[in-house]
Amino acid sequence: MKLFLWLCISFVSAFLNYANAQEASIGVKPESVGLSSKRLQHIDNIIDQHIHDKKIAGAVVLVARQGKIAYFRVAGLADTDKPMQKDTIFRIVSMTKPLTSVAVMLLYEQGKLLLSDPVSKYIPEFKDQKVLELQPQGSASEYKLVPAKREVTVRDLLSHTSGLLYLFPNNYFHDRERQLVVNFYKEAGISDGFCRPNETIGDMVKRLARLPLYKHPGELWEYSLASDVLGYLVEVVSGQPLDQFVQAHIFTPLKMRDSHFFIPQEKLDRLSAVWKSDWQGSLTRIGNEPMLDGDLALCPSDAYALSAKYLTGGGNVLSTVYDYYRFAQMLLNKGELDGVRLLSRKTVELMTATNHIGSFDATFLHDHGWKFGLGFAIQQDRAHDVDAGDAGVYEWAGIYSTRFSIDPKEQKITIFMSQTSPFNLHFNLWDKLLVLSGSAIIN
Amino acid sequence: MKPLFRLLQFVLLFLLMIMLPTWVSATGPRIKQDIFAPNPNQIYALDFPPFVTTELPTGGIAVELVTNLLKAQSLDAVINTLPVASMMKYYLLQEQALGLITSHLQINKEEQKDLIYIPLLQIxxxxxxxxxxxxxxxxxxxxxxxxxxxxxxxxxxxxxxxxxxxxxxxxxxxxxxxxxxxxxxxxxxxxxxxxxxxxxxxxxxxxxxxxxxxxxxxxxDELLYLIINKKHPQGDVIAKQFQMELGKMLTNDQYNTLLTQQLGNGQKLTEIFSPLPVDSK
CATH class of the missing domain: 3.40.190.10 (Periplasmic binding protein-like II)
Structure with a gap:
């Protein structure tokens, strides 16, 4: 009798799991969630046109509304001999950052840290930091290293107000202070981590912490290595390597089964190639060689490594569109997905609905009128050129042309993934995709 | 008399309540580090594990040696370990830091005139x-x-x-x-x-x-130096104190004892270090 009961429970449970999985993966008719099928076809057209014009090799696009996938389109090639598929695995690079932010907020919710904590409480090398300030022309030294007005806090790292830098924006922004700080980074062997160094993230962070800051903490918004520092902070506070922590506390509970810091051997053939595009019709597959452009160094072939030492919270993760949708839906649901609560409503509100950068604007991927929460850019108004469809929309992207956007007001998620470089030519396509997913709303 | 005493007690209590703000006993301000003045004696050491490194609680063999020299002379100084030589050079030449712990630093002959090189380790x-x-x-x-x-x-x-x-x-x-x-x-x-x-x-x-x-x-062999800055207000005096103390440590074998303690794993001093140049004593 007991065995029979046990079998019944197992059967019902398995059926429910299967039903849940099917519902999420197959999706629903767009009209049932207030989206127009006909209007969503505009996305087909624009993606197909970009593939036809050899601007991109292939892409996967997902639009979800009210917790249901209404559009899930696959087009083009993942590799020269492989079509793009729904389960194609992408280098999501900086879309790792929101995952790392959530990892930090999990520790915050466990009472293991406060956002106002100085980072030096956990990583002592952050104590007594200096800030580089230019001196007037004719001074004995071109710069002066002055004590930081206050310490870098966990909140500064989450909101990119720490005063740390990335090296690669040095290609685009040409102020002398930035150049001098980047020179220190290079001398100390600090890299952006897009080509994996042969050391631990802790080794890198401890060196970085002893170099001058670009600006005083809290006195700028600057996209930076802050998420890499946060990844190490997770390791220090949790006592676990970052990949193990994220696996146990995010990937597993959210059933993100194809998200990894290092790809398992059996999934290697699902990893997309990276393509170099001039967005004018010249499209070539990148081989094993690094892609070097000034201070930007990319190593797409690092993603084939089955293991390595360097775990970066700023850009390590490989994932699928569907897996990332599950993560995004958890955020849109204010911390819960399929009955699993990862974060509290209050914490997600703190991360996504609050401006943490004061009068600064998060213009790196966006424009004026965009602010930054704790891991995402947030649209504050619709009066500027980059419009994601609503005030309150939050989003971020990855350097191989992957992107997500969450619209809390319309309960809409849009995800686009390709593997195309350089990244800075893709903005036009992304802006159009958001117009198309937004204009498909019919209720 | 007693009622008068009680009245006085009451008046005193009342006055205290008015004069002292209530938060004095309830709480205190958050203390931030910037209320403390920085130590004027700053020494900078260049990463060179395991001789100079933040990975070891002692700061590394060279830092431990300098810490002992400081203690022996009752000198108060802060040792900061840095990952890049250009920052060391900046602190030495622009901020007039007390000194550096490093093996090689590209400093021109004119600048070297203001520096006193004290050999610490011959590696x-x-x-x-x-x-x-x-x-x-x-x-x-x-x-x-x-x-x-x-x-x-x-x-x-x-x-x-x-x-x-x-x-x-x-x-x-x-x-x-x-x-x-x-x-x-x-x-x-x-x-x-x-x-x-x-x-x-x-x-x-x-x-x-x-x-x-x-x-x-x-x-x-590679010499690791403590480089003292004569332009630091106490530079000359402290350099003499260091040289004297190091000489003492070399003579009474405290130097070798200290290094041996740092080595471990049965390593012999003679396999790692050569004797310091004679004029160090």
Whole structure:
């Protein structure tokens, strides 16, 4: 009798799991969630046109509304001999950052840290930091290293107000202070981590912490290595390597089964190639060689490594569109997905609905009128050129042309993934995709 | 009398309640570090594990030695470990730091006039090759010419002339990059202290450690200095105190005892360090 009961429970449970999985993966008719099928076809057209014009090799696009996938389109090639598929695995690079932010907020919710904590409480090398300030022309030294007005806090790292830098924006922004700080980074062997160094993230962070800051903490918004520092902070506070922590506390509970810091051997053939595009019709597959452009160094072939030492919270993760949708839906649901609560409503509100950068604007991927929460850019108004469809929309992207956007007001998620470089030519396509997913709303 | 005393007690209590704000007993302000003035005696040390490193609680062998010198002379100074030489140079020349702990720093002769070099450690250097690239070994016998036309990875601040003279192909770079190149077969040999080599190999190439082969005889010695800045208000005085204390430590063998304590693993002092130059005493 007991065995029979046990079998019944197992059967019902398995059926429910299967039903849940099917519902999420197959999706629903767009009209049932207030989206127009006909209007969503505009996305087909624009993606197909970009593939036809050899601007991109292939892409996967997902639009979800009210917790249901209404559009899930696959087009083009993942590799020269492989079509793009729904389960194609992408280098999501900086879309790792929101995952790392959530990892930090999990520790915050466990009472293991406060956002106002100085980072030096956990990583002592952050104590007594200096800030580089230019001196007037004719001074004995071109710069002066002055004590930081206050310490870098966990909140500064989450909101990119720490005063740390990335090296690669040095290609685009040409102020002398930035150049001098980047020179220190290079001398100390600090890299952006897009080509994996042969050391631990802790080794890198401890060196970085002893170099001058670009600006005083809290006195700028600057996209930076802050998420890499946060990844190490997770390791220090949790006592676990970052990949193990994220696996146990995010990937597993959210059933993100194809998200990894290092790809398992059996999934290697699902990893997309990276393509170099001039967005004018010249499209070539990148081989094993690094892609070097000034201070930007990319190593797409690092993603084939089955293991390595360097775990970066700023850009390590490989994932699928569907897996990332599950993560995004958890955020849109204010911390819960399929009955699993990862974060509290209050914490997600703190991360996504609050401006943490004061009068600064998060213009790196966006424009004026965009602010930054704790891991995402947030649209504050619709009066500027980059419009994601609503005030309150939050989003971020990855350097191989992957992107997500969450619209809390319309309960809409849009995800686009390709593997195309350089990244800075893709903005036009992304802006159009958001117009198309937004204009498909019919209720 | 008693009622008058009670009245006085009451009045006093009332006055205290008015005069003292209530928060005095309830709480206190948050203390931030910027209320403390920085120590005027700043010493900067360049990363050089395990001689200078934040990875060890003592700060590394050289830092431990300087800490002991400071203690013995009751000197108050802060030792900061930095990852780049250019910051050290900035602090020394622009901020008039008290001193530096480093082996080599590109400072011109004019600037050197204001500096007092106190040798701290004479560290033995050995050449290493990677066995997978050279299964038969290299023909090193103490004469650099035996290594002619091979690729040698060297720190750019070192004196390169003897290697150039011996027609050795030079590749300069940071230590970590040199180890990677040696491992990748892009270099034939590098030079370093056995302690530093062990440190890197334990961290980065533990499973292949036995493939990195130390060549005999030793390649030379590297001096690690405490460089005192005469422009620091106390520079001259403190330099004399350091020299005197170091001399004492060398004479009474405290120097060797301290270094031996730092080594561990049964390593012998004579395998790692050479005696300091005679004029150090």
């Amino acid at each position: 033995q250097q050995y050449f290493y090759y990677f066995q997978a690239k050279h299964p038969e070994g290299l023909p090193w016998n103490g004469d650099l010419k035996t290594l002619a036309h091979l690729s040698f990875g060297v720190n750019e601040h070192e004196n390169l002339e003897p290697y150039k003279k011996a027609e050795i192909n030079l590749q300069t770079g940071k230590n970590s990059a040199l180890y990677e190149k040696l491992h990748a077969g892009q270099l034939d040999f590098i030079a370093d202290s056995p302690l530093t080599v062990n440190w890197y190999l334990d961290k980065h190439y533990l499973s292949e450690k036995t493939q990195f082969i130390k060549m005999q005889p030793k390649a030379g």
